[in-house]
Amino acid sequence: MIDLSLLPDFIAETEEHLEEMESCLLQLESEPDNLNVLNDIFRSIHTIKGSAEFVGLERIAELSHKLENVLDRLRQGEKTVNMEIVDTLIEAKDRIELLVQDLESAQEEKTGIDDIIDRIKKVTGDTGEQDSVRNSQESNGEDYGETAESIETTDALENKTQDEINEDEYYNEEYDEELFEIFLEQLKENISFIKTQTALMKDSDSKVDLFDECVDSISRLKSSANYMGYEKLVLVYEQWISRIKKVTEGLSSGEELFTDFMTDYIKKILKGFPQIEKEDVAAETDSKDGKKEQSRIDDDQDLYDKLGSAFDSSMALNDDYESDLTEEEMEEALFSGKESGLMQLPLIESTHKADDETDDVEEMLFRRDESIPKDPVTTEITEGEPEKSEKDIDLNLRFEINDEEIVQEEIVDQRKGERRKEDRRTDDRRLFDRRKSETSTVVKQSVRVEAVKIDSLMNQVGELVVSRAFFSQVFNEMKDLQQYLKKNVKLNQRDMKPVRDITFKLAEATVALGRVANELQEGVMKVRMLPISQLFNRYPRLVRDLVNDTDKQVQLEIRGEDTELDKMIIEEISDPLIHIIRNAVDHGFETADERKELGKPEIGTLVLEAYHEGNHIVIEITDDGKGLNAELIRTRAVEKKLFTKEEINRMSEKELTRIIMMPGFSTAKKVTHTSGRGVGMDVVKKNIEKLNGTIEINSKPGIQMQLKIKIPLTLAIIPALLVRLGGDIFTIPLATVEETLRIFNHETSTIEGVEVIHLRDCTMPIFRLSELFGITPENLDKNKSFVVIVSTGMQQIGLVVDELMGQQEVVIKPMEDYLQENSGFSGATIIGDGRISLILDVYELVNMTAGRQKKRQKELSFQRIVEGNDGGDYQAPVTVH
Amino acid sequence: MQENIATERDREFEETEGLMQLVGFSIGKELFGVDILMVQEIIREAPITAVPNSPDFVEGIINLRGNIIPVIELRKRLGFFTPEVAAKDSWILILDIKGRITGFNVDSVTEVLKIQESAIEPPPEIVVAGLESQYIRGVCEIDEKLLILLEFNRILLVDEIKKLREMKTS
Secondary structure, eight states: OOOGGGHHHHHHHHHHHHHHHHHHHHHHHHOTTOHHHHHHHHHHHHHHHHHHHHHTOHHHHHHHHHHHHHHHHHHHTSSOOOHHHHHHHHHHHHHHHHHHHHHHHHSSOOSOOHHHHHHHHHHHTOOHHHHHHHHHHOOSOOOOOHHHHHHHHHHHHHHOOGGGSOGGGSSOSOOOHHHHHHHHHHHHHHHHHHHHHHHHHTTOSOHHHHHHHHHHHHHHHHHHHHHHTOHHHHHHHHHHHHHHHHHHHHHHTTOOOOOHHHHHHHHHHHHHOHHHHHHHHHHHHHOOTTOHHHHHHHHHHHHHHHHHHHHHHHHHHHSOOOTTOOHHHHHHHHHHTGGGOSSHHHHHHHHHHHHHHOOSHHHHHHHHHHHGGGSTTTHHHHHHOHHHHHHHHHHHHHSOOOOHHHHHHHHHHHHTGGGHHHHHHHHHHHHHHHHHHHHHHSSOOOOOOOHHHHHHHHHHHHHHHHHHHHHHHHHHHHHHHHHHHHHTSOOOHHHHHHHHHHHHHHHHHHHHHHHHHHHHHHHHHHHHEEETHHHHTTHHHHHHHHHTTSSOOEEEEEEOTTOEEEHHHHHHHHHHHHHHHHHIIIIISOOHHHHHHHTSOSSEEEEEEEEEETTEEEEEEEEOSOOOOHHHHHHHHHHTTSSOHHHHHHOOHHHHHHHTTSHHHHTOHHHHHHHOOOTTHHHHHHHHHHTTOEEEEEEETTTEEEEEEEEESOSSEEEEEEEEETTEEEEEEGGGEEEEEEEEGGGEEEETTEEEEEETTEEEEEEEHHHHHTOOOOOSSTTEEEEEEEEOSSOEEEEEESEEEEEEEEEOBOOOHHHHTTTTEEEEEEOTTSOEEEEEOHHHHHHHHHHHHHHHHHHHHHHHHHHGGGGOSOOOOOOOO | OHHHHHHHHHHHHHHHTTEEEEEEEEETTEEEEEEGGGEEEEEEOOOOBOOTTSOTTEEEEEEETTEEEEEEEHHHHTTOOSOOOOOTTOEEEEEEETTEEEEEEESEEEEEEEEEGGGOBOOOSSOBTTBOGGGEEEEEEETTEEEEEEOHHHHTOHHHHHHHHHHHHO
16 A cells, blocks of 8 residues: 555655666766765665655565665675666666656556566576575575565574574664664554553453454564564564464464463564663553553563663763764663663662562562662662652653653663763763764755745745835935925925934935845745756766767766756756757767767767856856758758748858757758757757746857856846836846947948847847837937847847836746737836836747848838839749748 | 524525625626626726737736736727726726636726626627627616626636737737
8 A cells, every 4th residue: 555645755755866876876887896886876775665665665665675685785795786787777776766757647656667677687697596595694684585585584484493583683784764763663653552462362352353463563563674674573573473373273272371472572572672662661651551461571671771771871971972873883882881880780680670570560660669779879869759759750751752862861860860960961962962963974954845835935035125126216215305305495404404314214224124135035045046966967877878879989077066046947957958968969979980080089078067157057068079060051941941042141150050949940850860959959949048048059060069058047036127118117137138228310220121230340130119019119319219239149139228227136927828928028027116017028029020020021022022023033032931 | 502503504594595796887887797706806096007019908917916917908808889988086806717816997886786696687699788798697687777797707718818919919
């Protein structure tokens, strides 16, 4: 059964682990002897396995279990890492990914795993027999094939007696702490359940039922021990179950009931897990009734445990505790420290006493108190108020405890009255030390937050940004008022003073608000920021797969992977980047032989680089392949009737590169086959533009090809240029603004129906926005107009506006889709005075103007045909959509 | 006691069942109604920002406490020929139409009207007040006047609006 409630967490977690695993696997490929990498992979897969079993995902669990086996053998040096194994591992990892995707879409595992498991077996030369041989030889109880395991364990059941199993080695040093906790929790629950059942047995009529319930719970424990990889423990459980079965059979044939073996087992198991007992005790004392049978061991365990914790604390007192020791190591340290401990003797005595005599919890408690006075340190407390101390113990035991440390501390308190404070302090310190070391060992601590929550926070911050703008405006109005009062009302200095004061205060308040708003905005944005390594780390694999089976050699270089950007943008540019990289590898690079002939290094280099540039992130994808073939683009473009021959010949290199991003062009298979680039480049362009980004292509034929993607760091709040058109204010994202000019009307000229200006020896088309939007312009100066040069990365146009209003941070708010689609606006924003300003979608505008341009050209050529009809040989330029 | 409350509630329910509360509003001389449950709020004139290249009947967008909301000139949307009165104090009805918060310009708003649902008649075949029957959910008589219940789901048929705009821009 799959636990659906755990599924989303599982998916998120597993995806992370898989990602990590992939980069490790690729590293392993290049450094087969790196044991650290191997361990990292092992850890990832182990965690996946554990959580998969916990959630109830059989296939993922099985597959990861198999992988674990392989990895373990690699780790042990029984196998050496070779290409085949790495390939298989990668494939298996992909399979797990597929399964996770299944889960995401259908909440169940669909993809089969049999073939991949066969392959793993083949690669490692694994057979069941080998496993079982190894199994009996090894003392390390982890990681064997499941089939082999079952064969082995049944054998073992017959051959091994209980005593042969060393119960102290139930668990391996290497375990996942989180999983271990879950495991302990479950162990605790089930054990206490079994205890209760056992206790009830004596007086119950339905003994067989009770036994059955116990068997159920033991089976559960067994499976959990299995997923933790505690082989020995599994064996113990199996023995237990078979023992119970025998007893129940005996019961039905009228044999006398004896339950001692149950308690023996419990005792035995608990011994292996000292961590659980203290908690166990808490549960125990809660339900005192009918527990004569096991109270003995409980108390035994209880004291054993207290002893342990007492030493634990005294250890902590003595030296700086290494907090990332494993539980086992801690235990070891404890016992080696016995000699120095003060508490040892009396406590052990009490343990014996308890063991021998007690039948009853209460009695037991008294007895312990009696034994305690022998301890010189605690005499005062216990002798003085035995009754109270009993209560104390009771209370402490009843206390529902989650934190081990607290339990220890409390018990220590009782025992070591005088040293109480000291201990607490050391305990605290130890806790602190542990936390500290946790933060330093764990790479980054993170909190999972729903994206929606951050978005709504972002919205609020957006509102704050608007209010900030409002405040500055109020301040400006106040200044105007001050001026007015001074000049027009002619207030004297004394009357002016309060006005000036208020203006000053307002200024201060505005600045303060601005500062807080800025920081808050920055902070919230940072929350959404993630290092781009998240994205880049996916690509080594891609390149590897692409190069595989070709005669090309490509090495991927990643730079600036720590550069951070908005999580949403990361998701959005993932696919375009894949596309670009695929193009570069498929078509950009020459084969190794070709490169040799050309005198280039045989291994091609693909560089992925990210860096910040102002409020933008720039991603550069550079390859040292053959670049674009301008001539081919020209011919294909004409063939495809995208442009006329005259047009194409007039085009600069830069304009030519733009062609490859045109929709019609990209699908041309022939072109892509010979010249490379172009498949789906229009999609790439669209995706980037959707993010308000720009894309630039720099090609040096034969040397290199570079794609430069520039994207704003975040989408929610952008710096923008406000312009006025008639009575309305429009917003142009600053990202697209190249420069602003002021031109005289006579500086414009018209070429083929398009208004152009000359800017630094270039002609640049200009468009009057007022015309485009049907707004009556209100120019301040009839002879001059303002032009905002905007760029889409590949293309620049000038937009004529009435007035430049200044620069401001604006919050983008979406409009209803029927207003926004193809309208030339990407949204709206609220400016300082509460008015709405529409945000121009520069790309859309360029497209719109291009459409208009074509239409106009058509009209013009039509006119020319009509006019030039007599000329005879005049050929109208062919215009094709 | 509990039973009493229950029956009382039942009775109350029976009474309110079949009773519909409408917000009445007028455009020109015609009286219209919209289910009160759809009305999010009614605001006085707000500064409207025109959106270039949008359909004629889209008056523009307004800033409603930080949200951008389109405002539709109902008169134009319904294709009324009633001469546009220079309504100085026009109102904007903010309606929630299947999650799309949209404002509608109307001349005036009346009080809340209660009518029996049974009193609503299906739209007549013939054109009422120069209004296509597809935009009408029903009509009913109130104080000897004809009240037209508008079908706002139809009025704000987004696909249609998109098409209208395409026709305009092409």
